[in-house]
Amino acid sequence: MLRITALVLLSLFLSACGDSGGDNNTVILPAKKQPLSLKKETPNPFSMVDVSPMDMSYCPADYPHIKHIAGDLPQMRIIYSRPQKQGRTVFGNIVQYDTIWRLGANEGTEIEFFKPVTIQNQKIKPGRYTLYCIPRKDSWEVIMNTEVNIWGLNINTAKDAGRFTIPVTSTTALSEYFTAIFEDTATGANLVFAWDSVITKLPISF
Amino acid sequence: MRIILAAAAFLLTTTAFSQSKLPAVDKSPMDMSYYPTGYPLLKIQDKATEQPVARVIYSRPQKNGRVVFGELLEYGQIWRLGANEATELELFQNVKIGGTKVKKGRYTLYCIPNEKKWTIILNKDTDTWGAFKYDVKKDAARCEVAVEQNTEVTESFAMTFEKGNGCINLIMAWDTVKVILPIYQ
Numbered sequence: 001m002l003r004i005t006a007l008v009l010l011s012l013f014l015s016a017c018g019d020s021g022g023d024n025n026t027v028i029l030p031a032k033k034q035p036l037s038l039k040k041e042t043p044n045p046f047s048m049v050d051v052s053p054m055d056m057s058y059c060p061a062d063y064p065h066i067k068h069i070a071g072d073l074p075q076m077r078i079i080y081s082r083p084q085k086q087g088r089t090v091f092g093n094i095v096q097y098d099t100i101w102r103l104g105a106n107e108g109t110e111i112e113f114f115k116p117v118t119i120q121n122q123k124i125k126p127g128r129y130t131l132y133c134i135p136r137k138d139s140w141e142v143i144m145n146t147e148v149n150i151w152g153l154n155i156n157t158a159k160d161a162g163r164f165t166i167p168v169t170s171t172t173a174l175s176e177y178f179t180a181i182f183e184d185t186a187t188g189a190n191l192v193f194a195w196d197s198v199i200t201k202l203p204i205s206f
Numbered sequence: 207m208r209i210i211l212a213a214a215a216f217l218l219t220t221t222a223f224s225q226s227k228l229p230a231v232d233k234s235p236m237d238m239s240y241y242p243t244g245y246p247l248l249k250i251q252d253k254a255t256e257q258p259v260a261r262v263i264y265s266r267p268q269k270n271g272r273v274v275f276g277e278l279l280e281y282g283q284i285w286r287l288g289a290n291e292a293t294e295l296e297l298f299q300n301v302k303i304g305g306t307k308v309k310k311g312r313y314t315l316y317c318i319p320n321e322k323k324w325t326i327i328l329n330k331d332t333d334t335w336g337a338f339k340y341d342v343k344k345d346a347a348r349c350e351v352a353v354e355q356n357t358e359v360t361e362s363f364a365m366t367f368e369k370g371n372g373c374i375n376l377i378m379a380w381d382t383v384k385v386i387l388p389i390y391q
Contacts, residue, residue, distance in 0.1 A: 045356070046364035046379045049266060053235030056263070056291060064291050064335035074333055079238070079263065082231060107238060107246045149258050151246040179228045194228055 052083040052105035052178075059182035059189045059204075073114045075206055078131070078191065081105035082177040090196035091135055102152025103133045103142075103193070104178060110148060117188065118205040120164050129161060133193075140193075140200050141165050169199045234267040234289035234363075241367035241374045241389075258298045259374055259391060262315070265289035266362040267380075274381035275319055286337040287317040287326075287378070288363060294332060295376075302390040303328060304349025313346055317378075323350050324378075324385050354384045 056079050058064065063074040083105040088094050095101050103109040108130040117124050128148050132155055134141040144162040145155060171194075178195040190201040240246065240261045248254040267289040272278045279285050287293045292314040301308050304326075312332045318325040328346040331339070356379065363380040376387040 044360055044362055044364055045358050046360060046377060046384075047237070047239065047366045049235060049362045050237060053231060054238055054263075055229070055232060055236050057229075058333065064333055067334055068339065077333070079236075149240065149246055149249065149261070151250045154250040175228055177231050181229060 050081065050106060052081040054079065054081050054106070055180075056080075057181045059191075061182055061184070075115055075189070076111060076113045076117065076182070076204070078109065078111045078180050078182075080109040080131075080178070080180050081107065082179070083195075084178075085174065085176050085196050091198055092137065095135055097136050098134060100155055101133050101135055102155075103131050103180070104152060106152065108132070108148070108150045108152040108155070109180070111144070111191075115206060119162060119202065122162050122164075124162065130155070135168075137168070139165050139167050142200075142202050164202060166200050166202050169201075170197050171199050172197065232265065232290060234265040236263065236265050236290070237365075238263050239366045241376075243367055259301070260298065260367065260376070260389060261296050262293065262365050262367075262376065263291075263296075264293040264315075264363070264365050265291065266364070268362050269359065269381050275383050276321065279319055281320045282318060284327075284337045284340055285317045285319055287315045288365075290335070292316075292332070292334045292336060293365075295328065297389075299391060303347045303387070306347035306349075308347050316340060319383075320353075322353055324353060325350050326385075326387050349387060351385045351387055354386075356382050356384050358382075360384075 056077060058077045059075045060066065060070050063070055063077070067074070081104040091097070109132065110128060111131050112128045113124055113126045115126055124144070129144040129146060130148055130150055130152075132143050132145065132152065134143070142164045143157075143160055144164075145157070146159045146161050147156050174197055175194040179193070181192050182189045183192050183201075185203065188203070188205040190203050193200045193202075238261060241259045242248060242254065242256060245254060245258045245261075265288040275281070293316075295313045295315045297308060297310045297313070299310050301310075308328060313328040313330060314332050314334060316327040316329060316337055318327070326349045328348075329340065330344045330346050331341060359382055360379040364378070366377050368375050368377060370386070370388055373388040373390045376389060378385050378387070
């Protein structure tokens with residue numbers, strides 16, 4: 001019985017090899033090389049899947065689902081990538097204090113305001129900005145920059161358009177994946193960031 | 207005692223907050239591609255030689271052992287060309303697609319897949335979900351493109367740009383299928 005199983009397995013293995021090597025007419029495109037990004041998955045001939053997947057949050061929350069009742073334009077949206085904790089202490093360790101952090105991974109985190117907003121008494125015109133952060137133990141400095149379509153490194157601080165200091169709150173409910181969402185408030189919305197045991201909220205009025 | 211109660215209340219609210227509001231990671235993760243390919247990386251290395259022409263933001267469903275075209279996705283039915291939020295094509299310049307002039311701006315991309323050809327649709331209704339509210343009256347352009355077969359399987363739906371012959375190509379690939387949408391500057 002064991003011998004038959006082994007034979008079956010061997011023949012399956014050989015036929016699999018035959019399939020993959022049998023067709024020489026197909027052009028196999030090379031996988032893309034992106035030296036500063038981490039990719040996972042079996043090789044994808046076109047574009048591999050990011051280890052830190054991208055995600056998007058709207059304000060009003062879930063706008064794409066409710067736009068038929070929520071009106072013609074969302075207030076704002078954020079597009080960011082979601083690195084994972086993976087058992088590590090995040091802040092003060094893999095994300096260092098007092099050092100610029102891209103508030104995500106890979107491409108620079110992008111916030112787009114479709115209508116005017118006010119943040120800490122600063123009026124912000126509709127438009128698109130790159131968001132980054134200088135995390136500290138007790139507070140974060142969240143910074144808006146006008147250089148867009150950019151990878152989240154080598155940020156040109158001369159193009160900063162606003163700097164906002166917000167307090168850090170700790171939670172025992174750990175966030176494995178970095179998360180950025182909008183939650184409604186009486187005066188507008190908070191842009192909520194959560195990762196590991198840290199939660200911060202940037203109040204936005206409109 | 208009051209402190210303990212306050213701490214307990216705080217823990218309860220933060221726990222409830224975390225569990226009810228923080229979104230899990232999408233099963234079909236989102237991704238973004240630019241033309242020029244890798245533009246954000248080129249830009250920080252001062253290697254970008256031209257302005258960005260286009261970018262696409264899309265979600266990446268997986269084959270997971272299924273036959274995608276003609277089974278998981280029915281031929282002749284409109285498909286969101288991705289998953290979750292509608293796929294967004296942003297044009298940073300005016301272009302021509304399928305013989306139609308298209309102004310710079312954001313568009314939702316849809317597709318009607320068939321065995322030999324796909325119809326790619328640019329629609330002006332952005333920031334929407336899937337193809338459930340698709341309105342043909344808001345179309346900005348349509349283009350029919352030929353289906354090519356790959357023997358190598360693409361597990362996760364992929365969209366990427368490359369330089370074409372006098373145009374830029376938006377390549378879309380999933381399972382054993384590949385299509386190319388030419389975009390003329």
